[in-house]
Amino acid sequence: MIDQTDRKILNILSKDAKASLKELGNACNMSPTAVHLRLKKLEDQKIVTGSKSLIDxxxxxxxxxxxxxxxxxxxxxxxxxxxxxxxxxxxxxxxxxxxxxxxxxxxxxxxxxxxxxxxxxxxxxxxxxxxxxxxxxxxxxxxxxxxx
CATH class of the missing domain: 3.30.70.920 (Lrp/AsnC effector binding domain/regulation of amino acid metabolism (RAM) domain)
Incomplete structure (x- = not known):
């Protein structure tokens, strides 16, 4: 299951796949290392399956x-x-x-x-x-x- 912090990370990434671990951490009041671990968990659960750039x-x-x-x-x-x-x-x-x-x-x-x-x-x-x-x-x- 995902919690509110995971949801916040997902919402930020859905708008900006290039958001840095530091930016995510600042938004979630967490260290970049803690954000990295959460992202790894989301990837392991196949909730996050990659990132992409939007091309016009x-x-x-x-x-x-x-x-x-x-x-x-x-x-x-x-x-x-x-x-x-x-x-x-x-x-x-x-x-x-x-x-x-x-x-x-x-x-x-x-x-x-x-x-x-x-x-x-x-x-x-x-x-x-x-x-x-x-x-x-x-x-x-x-x-x-x-x-x-």
Whole structure:
């Protein structure tokens, strides 16, 4: 189980993965060594599984972000299709869902032409994919982690 101090550490790290042990310690009234031990415990429990930097893909020329619903032509192919999608660099997120489609994926492309190529030549050619429904994101208003 995690306590309030663990939650505070997790909330800080969810906003700034580069927060130093000293910064975490100051926020929690603990020594950096004590924070390190808590982080090790959270990692051992698989609550913390890594850290990442957020990269503004738009600034790097990837200006089309879309969400694509994938419909299967037969049941029980979720894992096979998911593995094939993992091989497509432009697919940055994959979710098995309820509702009209079986998978909802997030795709990042340079432009609409690039998106069309990814859809036609990579996603729609996967065995078991019956059809897709694409939603182009006009603006990402915000993204955040949940508070603990």
């Amino acid at each position: 893909t738009y600034q790097l020329g990837y200006q089309t972000q879309s969400f694509i619903g994938i419909y299967f032509n037969k049941a029980n192919i979720y894992r096979t299709v998911s593995k094939a999608l993992l091989e497509i660099d432009e697919v940055v997120e994959c979710n098995y869902t309820t509702g009209n489609f079986s998978l909802l994926i997030k795709v990042v492309c340079r432009d609409n032409k690039h998106l069309t190529e990814v859809l036609s030549n990579k996603i729609q050619t996967i065995d078991g994919v019956a059809r897709t429904e694409t939603f182009i994101c006009l603006e990402q208003t915000f993204t955040r982690e949940i508070e603990f």
